[in-house]
Amino acid sequence: MKKPELPNKVEEPLSEYGHYTYADYLTWQMDEMVELIKGKIFKQAAAPRVNHQRVLAMVFNTIYNFLKGQKCEAFCAPFDVRLPVKSKRNEDIDTVVQPDICVICDPEKIDEFGCIGAPDLIIEILSPGNNRKEIQNKYEVYEESGVQEYWVIHPNECTLMIYTLVEGKYLPSKLFTIGEIVESKIISDFKLDLTEVFENICFQFPPLKQPFIC
Structure with missing residues (x-):
């Protein structure tokens, strides 16, 4: 697979309201992590909360260890996933996301720069302020790009939804929570015990009194 050409680096995009591509994305040097969704820039406002990181570590380690020696491979952010629509040319790709966790079963989609094409499974863990991006914007591009399974985990509510x-079109599952075991249709025989995922979170901090800001 041909490697993307790295142009001369520039500090920042000229405007957050323009339409950008992966070719532009490669030129940026920014302090915060950014994603492109249909040409629009989405910046991560702050580092993820501690519960986000606890869930990320638990879920990723469980999947990663399960997949050892198998064809599918798991990656966690930061890891660029490019979702082409018209072509795989850098100038034509306008969606580049960094899912919290993704599982890729086609090794042809993996290159030096990340993944090009839809992962088989994507898991996003909600943080304050990113609900709309994860639930609406990413939902749409994951569905359109052909991501077979999309898991959304809400750490502070101790819930998981599978699309x-x-x-x-995405069909939603029931809402899973503590005491339940979740299975994946993509990763054969994989099971995730939500009690193990959430036990050090939901019994440690009281629920937030204010809803997450969208």
Whole structure:
């Protein structure tokens, strides 16, 4: 696979309200992590909260260890996932996301710069302020790009929702929580015990009195 050409680096995009591509993205040197969704820039406002990181570590380690020696491979952010629509040319790709966790079963999609094409499974863990991006914007591009399973985890509410792609549209699961075991249709025989995922979170801090800001 041809490597993306790295142009001369520039500090920042000229405007957050323009339309940008992966070719532009490669030129930026920014302090915070950014994603492109249909050409629009989304900046991560602050470092993830501690509960986000606890859930990320637990879920990623469980999946990573399960997949050892298998064809599928798990990655966690920061890890660029490019989602082409028209072509795989850098100038044509306008969606570049960094899922918290992704599982890729086609090694042809993995290159030096990350993943090009839809991962088989994506897991996003909500943080204050990113609900709309994860639930609405990313939901749309993951569905359109053909991500077979999309898991959304809410650490502070100790819940997990699975969206499964059926005939090009996502169908939601029931809302899973502590005491339940979640299975993946993509990763055969994989099971995730939500009690183990949430036990050090939901019994440590009281629920937030204020809702997350969208």
